Amino acid sequence: MTTPHPGLSDADVARVRDALAEAGYTVDGVRDLLGPRASAALDRNETTPGRLAVAGSDEPLALLARLWSLQAPVERRLLERVLPVEPLLSGGILEASADGDTVRAAVDIRPYADDAGDWWVVADLTPGMDGQRAPIPDDHVLGLNAASSTLAQLTVRRPAGRALDLGTGCGVQSLHLARHSERVVATDVNPRALALAALTVRLNGLDVDLRHGSLFEPVAGETFDLIATNPPFVVSPGGHHVYRDGGLPGDEISRRVVVDGARHLSEGGLLQSLANWTHVRGLDWRDRLGSWVEGTGCDAWVIQREVEDPAEYVELWLRDSGEVGDAGYAQRYADWLRWFDEQSVEGIGFGWIALRRTGAADPSVRIEEWPHAVEQPLGPAVGAWFDRVTGLRVSDAALWDARLVQADDVVQEQVGRPGEEDPEHIVLRQRRGLLRAVTAGTAEAGFVGACDGTLPAGVIADALATVLSVDAVKLRAELLPQMRTLVQDGFLELAAR
Numbered sequence: 028m029t030t031p032h033p034g035l036s037d038a039d040v041a042r043v044r045d046a047l048a049e050a051g052y053t054v055d056g057v058r059d060l061l062g063p064r065a066s067a068a069l070d071r072n073e074t075t076p077g078r079l080a081v082a083g084s085d086e087p088l089a090l091l092a093r094l095w096s097l098q099a100p101v102e103r104r105l106l107e108r109v110l111p112v113e114p115l116l117s118g119g120i121l122e123a124s125a126d127g128d129t130v131r132a133a134v135d136i137r138p139y140a141d142d143a144g145d146w147w148v149v150a151d152l153t154p155g156m157d158g159q160r161a162p163i164p165d166d167h168v169l170g171l172n173a174a175s176s177t178l179a180q181l182t183v184r185r186p187a188g189r190a191l192d193l194g195t196g197c198g199v200q201s202l203h204l205a206r207h208s209e210r211v212v213a214t215d216v217n218p219r220a221l222a223l224a225a226l227t228v229r230l231n232g233l234d235v236d237l238r239h240g241s242l243f244e245p246v247a248g249e250t251f252d253l254i255a256t257n258p259p260f261v262v263s264p265g266g267h268h269v270y271r272d273g274g275l276p277g278d279e280i281s282r283r284v285v286v287d288g289a290r291h292l293s294e295g296g297l298l299q300s301l302a303n304w305t306h307v308r309g310l311d312w313r314d315r316l317g318s319w320v321e322g323t324g325c326d327a328w329v330i331q332r333e334v335e336d337p338a339e340y341v342e343l344w345l346r347d348s349g350e351v352g353d354a355g356y357a358q359r360y361a362d363w364l365r366w367f368d369e370q371s372v373e374g375i376g377f378g379w380i381a382l383r384r385t386g387a388a389d390p391s392v393r394i395e396e397w398p399h400a401v402e403q404p405l406g407p408a409v410g411a412w413f414d415r416v417t418g419l420r421v422s423d424a425a426l427w428d429a430r431l432v433q434a435d436d437v438v439q440e441q442v443g444r445p446g447e448e449d450p451e452h453i454v455l456r457q458r459r460g461l462l463r464a465v466t467a468g469t470a471e472a473g474f475v476g477a478c479d480g481t482l483p484a485g486v487i488a489d490a491l492a493t494v495l496s497v498d499a500v501k502l503r504a505e506l507l508p509q510m511r512t513l514v515q516d517g518f519l520e521l522a523a524r
């Protein structure tokens with residue numbers, strides 16, 4: 028695989044940018060051109076409906092969609108009306124057929140967008156289109172994918188000074204970070220990724236400081252207000268695909284991102300990472316993750332989204348790298364699975380890790396499992412969670428003196444047999460953010476029900492003890508941890524004084 032020529036001139040980049048914009052080569056533009064059937068097929072890596080949809084059209088947008096979205100050859104003489112073909116050929120972005128009559132994409136340029144506008148992302152072509160099976164090169168640069176979009180939605184989008192995109196790949200996280208950060212530094216160990224990210228950045232007219240090196244080496248001694256990373260976290264015995272294999276044993280890459288990353292956070296700085304972690308026989312995964320985050324001195328929130336069985340995991344990642352359907356498949360599968368067995372790995376957790384450096388003497392650590400649907404983008408809820416953790420750094424006495432109010436999005440559900448007067452369970456459910464649902468006992472539900480911000484929490488607890496004919500001291504002891512959790516999770520809010 029060739030590295031694109033780093034010297035595409037600024038004038039050529041500007042011509043490409045203008046051509047893409049003029050043709051309306053945007054997410055919506057391509058979707059409208061292809062229509063819902065072909066767009067949905069493309070999301071499944073199938074191009075046939077799309078090729079049928081644009082057949083016979085020589086419109087600029089149709090040519091660009093054929094070239095990049097559908098990865099199909101395009102007549103050079105037609106494309107020259109739209110793009111500066113010659114520099115793109117010499118820059119390794121396009122390649123010509125033997126007779127020179129047609130050109131096709133050697134590198135993907137894909138429209139991308141958020142609520143604020145459109146971008147283009149430069150990456151390697153999506154492998155495995157139309158059911159093709161071919162092993163992915165070791166230095167493959169991943170394009171837009173489900174994980175990058177998950178991270179983009181999870182990231183807290185508050186104004187930041189310095190932001191770090193660790194393992195930038197095609198540069199997608201940098202695009203988002205540049206919207207709300209004064210300075211973005213992006214790193215990668217793969218020079219090919221940096222070359223493609225550089226083109227992404229230039230094509231979008233942005234200024235990102237791209238640096239080569241492993242993990243935090245390129246930013247030694249520097250701190251950031253925000254670190255967003257989708258690191259190469261796949262757990263394998265010596266995997267060689269740089270886009271997903273960090274080259275460290277087991278889940279060490281995920282641990283290093285957290286432990287070393289925390290040292291690169293400024294005061295108030297936030298690190299957000301996707302990660303895999305192993306479930307090792309005889310060890311609680313929460314204790315392993317706790318040992319990663321507890322020494323950082325940061326508030327930490329770890330959410331395990333799913334756990335995969337080792338065999339499923341091996342199948343998924345062999346498919347992902349196209350290492351299937353050949354004679355070596357069974358051997359690769361067996362070697363990987365045997366290695367998991369040797370390491371006593373019973374499962375592989377996937378989830379989200381967030382740390383915030385606060386300088387607090389008693390950092391809060393929450394490690395939990397939440398495999399259910401969440402409201403995306405979740406970024407605002409992540410930011411609010413850390414704010415509430417800070418707000419809860421008050422004594423128990425101060426919390427009893429505080430006035431609490433139910434969050435607007437919380438509803439109460441009563442679950443029981445039809446016709447029965449008393450519910451078997453009371454469920455408090457959020458309609459925003461993590462969309463949590465918790466079962467509440469009578470006292471807890473009564474307490475939440477009375478929190479309208481008029482009376483201090485302690486007065487409500489004591490009144491409830493009288494109503495329920497229970498000991499007020501005991502009730503306070505029971506309600507205190509529940510109240511802290513309800514505030515931390517956003518069911519209750521501390522009313523403004």
Ligand SMILES: C[S@@+](CC[C@H](N)C(=O)[O-])C[C@H]1O[C@@H](n2cnc3c(N)ncnc32)[C@H](O)[C@@H]1O
Pocket residue numbers: 168169170171172174175178193194195196197198199200214215216217220240241242257258259260269270271272273
């Ligand atoms: C899963 S991709 C993520 C790409 C992109 N940030 C995204 O969100 O889609 C991981 C990236 O980390 C890079 N990488 C692999 N090992 C690395 C290391 N030791 N240090 C820094 N980056 C590394 C890979 O080249 C790849 O671009």
